[in-house]
Amino acid sequence: MAFWTCRETAPSTEHSHTYDEYMLVVQGCYMLFIDGERIPLKAGEEFLIPRGVRHSGEVVAGTRTIHAFGGHRADRVHGSH
Numbered sequence: 603m604a605f606w607t608c609r610e611t612a613p614s615t616e617h618s619h620t621y622d623e624y625m626l627v628v629q630g631c632y633m634l635f636i637d638g639e640r641i642p643l644k645a646g647e648e649f650l651i652p653r654g655v656r657h658s659g660e661v662v663a664g665t666r667t668i669h670a671f672g673g674h675r676a677d678r679v680h681g682s683h
Contacts, residue, residue, distance in 0.1 A: 604669040608661040616658040622672035623651040630665025634658075 608630075616635075625632070626648040634641040634649060635658045643649055651657055653672075661667075 604671070605666075606669070607664075607666045609663060611661065611663045613660045614658050616656050618654055618656045619651075619671065621653050623653075624670040624672070625649055625651070626668045628666040628668060631662045632665055632667060633660045633662075635660075 625634075625643070627643045627645050629645050631645075632643045634643055634651075636651070636655060641649065
């Protein structure tokens with residue numbers, strides 16, 4: 603799980619994952635790009651990006667999102683709980 607608050611409007615470069623990515627926009631707007639299609643996601647909207655699908659995006663300043671990455675656990679710093 604990742605909880606992101608974006609302080610600046612910024613693009614993300616095209617990439618893919620070896621696991622599924624589920625994202626939920628909590629506040630603001632995230633523009634997702636998949637296969638040349640623009641998919642605007644606003645607060646309360648969600649999207650599942652299947653593993654292997656190349657995607658990119660652009661986030662608007664102030665946007666908050668939650669991401670769940672399937673099949674991938676967060677790495678912990680040794681000694682933390």
